[in-house]
Amino acid sequence: MKVIPRLSSVLAVGLAVLLAAPNPAAAKPGGWSATWTASPQRPSTSYTPNWAEEGFADQTIRQVVRISAGGSTARIRLSNVFGSTPLKIAGATVARASGGAAVQGSTLRHLTSGGKRAFTVPAGAELATDAVPIKLSDLDSVAVTLYLSAPTGPATYHAQAIATDHRADPSAAAFTQTTVSWYYLSGVDVIGAASRRGTVVAFGDSLTDGYGSTPGSDNRYPDELAERLAAAGKPRGVVNQGIGGNRVTVDSARLGDKGVSRFRRDVLGQPGVRTVIILEGLNDIGMSEVQAPINAPFTEVSADQIIAGHRDLIRQAKTKGLRVLGATLPPTKGSRYHTPTTEAKREAVNAWIRTSGAYDAVVDLDRALASPADEDQVNPDYLAADRLHLNDAGYRAMANAVDPADLG
Known part of the structure; x- marks a missing residue:
């Protein structure tokens, strides 16, 4: 208005x-x-x-x-x-x-x-x-x-x-x-009793920002994770540092500074932070294939460049003594981001997140969100209308994929 x-x-x-x-x-x-x-x-x-x-x-x-x-x-x-x-x-x-x-x-x-x-x-x-x-x-x-x-x-x-x-x-x-x-x-x-447990920062793109969830309902995955911890009697700060369309490797006036640049302010600059969950890379992959991405110029990014960006984020976090969790990239089949080329990149990045040992723990969203009928597609019960983002049930499933014990 x-x-x-x-x-x-x-x-x-x-x-x-x-x-x-x-x-x-x-x-x-x-x-x-x-x-x-x-x-x-x-x-x-x-x-x-x-x-x-x-x-x-x-x-x-x-x-x-x-x-x-x-x-x-x-x-x-x-x-x-x-x-x-x-x-x-x-x-x-x-x-x-x-x-x-x-x-x-x-x-x-x-x-x-x-x-x-x-x-x-x-x-x-x-x-x-x-x-x-x-x-x-x-x-x-x-x-x-x-x-x-x-x-x-x-x-x-x-x-x-x-x-x-x-x-x-x-x-x-x-x-x-x-x-x-x-x-x-x-x-x-x-300042309070819960603050002594340390804050968890959810760092990422629109899947962290909560695009597709019901507006005003606080059903983004960091919100759902905070509710889980409070219900278990172990409340702690869980803060959302997601930006819709954000990329690990590419700056954008509309979609935010690239992840490796904004990490210092958005994660390391948060008071009391002890743990960070990193979920980024789908936009680097998808916008490499989509010739006219929304609100951003076309930029080719390889799987190796995304992995190098993740290594940079981990290094920055470890320098400050933070515990770092890596989230695998969810399936994209059925969305505008899915092609044979993007799928190969996604699988390569996920394989590195799972097996490299670079992260302290892995949140396997790829498997947690996959359809039982097709592992390359998100469970239809979790999908928003664009078939790339999630609905409230999908963001709840994301939060449930986080093992509280891995938060430290």
């Missing part, structure tokens, strides 16, 4: 929730753990309408996200890494969400940086707010509201929002527009 220039407006973001930062007195060195994240992307057009290229002015954004593990103290991370000018936050609040864009008024807190309610995120940088005491339970939904009084210019995003100064409104009435994107919001960190 287009925002009319020069009129104040409010937008509710339905897929992102961010929490305020803990009280500085309560924070301990190394005590923070990421409990929700979104990987920042360059301002661009995308598969769905968004405000990234236009940016915001005199508008309020309320974004609601579901965290994975709770805590007694929280902080929000805001990203302006792809901004060309400083991002001025005129005011911001955080609260527990109570459905849609509404919040529990008694939990609403003003966010600050350096003790000030108005603050600036420098161009090319990320900022964590001051600590805020707020009791959050595992799998809670949280609403973060930003008031942007001055023109922002093109916005760093993985989501969107817009409004006049309604940041302290507990009601959802002012938020009449919605989006499936997030803007500026890049992470929610907590």
